[in-house]
Amino acid sequence: MDLALLRTFVAVHRAGSFTRAAGLLGLSQPAVTGQIRTLERQLGRPLFLRTARGVVPTTVGDELAHKAAPHLDALVEITEAGLDDRSALRTLHLAGPPEFTALRALPALTTLVTQGLAVRCAFGSAEELFEGLGAGHHDLAITTARPRGRLLAATPLCDEEHVLVASPRWAARLGGPAVLQVKGVRALEALPVVEVHESLPLVTRYWSAVFDTRPVTAGTIIAPDLRAVLACVAQGAGLGVLPRYLCMDALDAGEVVALLNPPVPPLRTYFLVVRTGALALPHIARAHEWLLRAAVDW
Numbered sequence: 186m187d188l189a190l191l192r193t194f195v196a197v198h199r200a201g202s203f204t205r206a207a208g209l210l211g212l213s214q215p216a217v218t219g220q221i222r223t224l225e226r227q228l229g230r231p232l233f234l235r236t237a238r239g240v241v242p243t244t245v246g247d248e249l250a251h252k253a254a255p256h257l258d259a260l261v262e263i264t265e266a267g268l269d270d271r272s273a274l275r276t277l278h279l280a281g282p283p284e285f286t287a288l289r290a291l292p293a294l295t296t297l298v299t300q301g302l303a304v305r306c307a308f309g310s311a312e313e314l315f316e317g318l319g320a321g322h323h324d325l326a327i328t329t330a331r332p333r334g335r336l337l338a339a340t341p342l343c344d345e346e347h348v349l350v351a352s353p354r355w356a357a358r359l360g361g362p363a364v365l366q367v368k369g370v371r372a373l374e375a376l377p378v379v380e381v382h383e384s385l386p387l388v389t390r391y392w393s394a395v396f397d398t399r400p401v402t403a404g405t406i407i408a409p410d411l412r413a414v415l416a417c418v419a420q421g422a423g424l425g426v427l428p429r430y431l432c433m434d435a436l437d438a439g440e441v442v443a444l445l446n447p448p449v450p451p452l453r454t455y456f457l458v459v460r461t462g463a464l465a466l467p468h469i470a471r472a473h474e475w476l477l478r479a480a481v482d483w
Contacts, residue, residue, distance in 0.1 A: 281327030377423030
């Protein structure tokens, strides 16, 4: 079987589109379509079904990708590295949410960078990261959602605890955690909120987990970066829900105060996501393993 046909097949399987695969391979779309048809004739089975948004693999297509992709990736690794691995600088294309990637993941990879790994980083939502992985733009992504299907593989990385915080001035007006435990959610309804989106995703998740209800307040400041939320909360703009790792120093310094200490704090799980078979590539596998080790202390 022609390896070029398998390479094109794997590219289409990962990209979910003849057009995107053509762009990745530097081929025309008709050339990609022709190669897939040739492979299907050789196998005597259809490999993809066309949809309005691209193509989806058949069961046979999924099985072939699962078997062929790791070996093709390994061949690419050998080809790109050449005979002398010591002279080959590998580049990891990492993607994830901006705050966690900047404060946790990138610092954890510093040792690998000093050993010759190059890193290129991108930020985005889970949906954007899944699309980028499938299209081959990213090697490894950190997300708070588990992907569906068999194109992408996810490994739990760590849990982050969410904390309801406000400035010391707001905390004093509310009476502190002990008073809030008695008054409950009604004491918080009049407070302004600082959030990352108009839908108040973090506050809504916290309210649901701790109070078993939805918030009735509105956002006063919407900033799509949790570090901006922390800065605004510390200045007294309102309450916010933040990951503990992000606001830990501010809590220790007294710049913000935890308004509640629920017995079971809300948690959110992060996942390491790769294309199926991508861990056959040594530089991706090593970064994957390194992040899992670092996450033990997170």
